[in-house]
Amino acid sequence: MAHKLPDLPYAYDALEPYYDEQTVRIHHDKHHQGYVDGLNKAEDSLEKARESGDYSGIRALEKAAAFNGSGHILHTLFWQSMCSPSTAQGKPSGHLAEAIDKDFGSFEKFKAHFSAATREVEGSGWGILAYRPMDGKLVVLQAEKHQNLTQWGVIPILVCDVWEHAYYLKYQNRRAEWVEAFWNIVDWAAAGERFCEVAGC
Numbered sequence: 001m002a003h004k005l006p007d008l009p010y011a012y013d014a015l016e017p018y019y020d021e022q023t024v025r026i027h028h029d030k031h032h033q034g035y036v037d038g039l040n041k042a043e044d045s046l047e048k049a050r051e052s053g054d055y056s057g058i059r060a061l062e063k064a065a066a067f068n069g070s071g072h073i074l075h076t077l078f079w080q081s082m083c084s085p086s087t088a089q090g091k092p093s094g095h096l097a098e099a100i101d102k103d104f105g106s107f108e109k110f111k112a113h114f115s116a117a118t119r120e121v122e123g124s125g126w127g128i129l130a131y132r133p134m135d136g137k138l139v140v141l142q143a144e145k146h147q148n149l150t151q152w153g154v155i156p157i158l159v160c161d162v163w164e165h166a167y168y169l170k171y172q173n174r175r176a177e178w179v180e181a182f183w184n185i186v187d188w189a190a191a192g193e194r195f196c197e198v199a200g201c
């Protein structure tokens with residue numbers, strides 16, 4: 001079944017003033033849609049290759065599937081990582097808060113680590129808080145593009161998009177300001193639920 005662009009879990013202007021309506025609209029309706037379309041196209045072509053036995057384009061197809069598939073997954077999680085600043089909680093609570101304290105020393109240390117990693121992504125990419133089932137730890141990762149620099153098996157919990165399309169209209173080249181603004185609209189309640197789903201608390 002073809003992948004579909006999920007609706008935003010809030011109105012286009014719900015993240016103002018930290019994340020402006022125009023950027024959210026273009027980012028969701030155009031950019032995220034592009035990854036959904038790209039993934040569907042790649043998977044359709046892979047099915048045709050299996051049917052015909054012609055794998056001459058396999059490198060490009062697998063690359064397109066990884067790029068667009070990761071783009072679709074991370075954008076879906078990105079929209080779920082945020083909420084209106086009037087309902088944002090400011091920091092995590094419960095099991096996720098305990099796990100962050102245990103694995104990063106404190107919430108403040110985690111925040112500084114995540115902000116630095118996200119600001120310093122080389123080129124286009126993401127800051128990612130992920131759960132690593134192998135040893136039950138939370139880790140901060142950068143992603144270049146959508147799919148490079150992962151650790152196999154990790155499950156992303158909270159993500160911040162630092163492709164220029166994510167912030168350029170409002171923040172221009174001031175990526176650090178966008179990362180700082182992001183903290184005002186993080187939906188920690190939703191992140192806590194995702195953490196407990198995968199960590200089993």
Ligand code: MN3
Nearest residue numbers: 031161163166
């Ligand atoms: Mn994006």
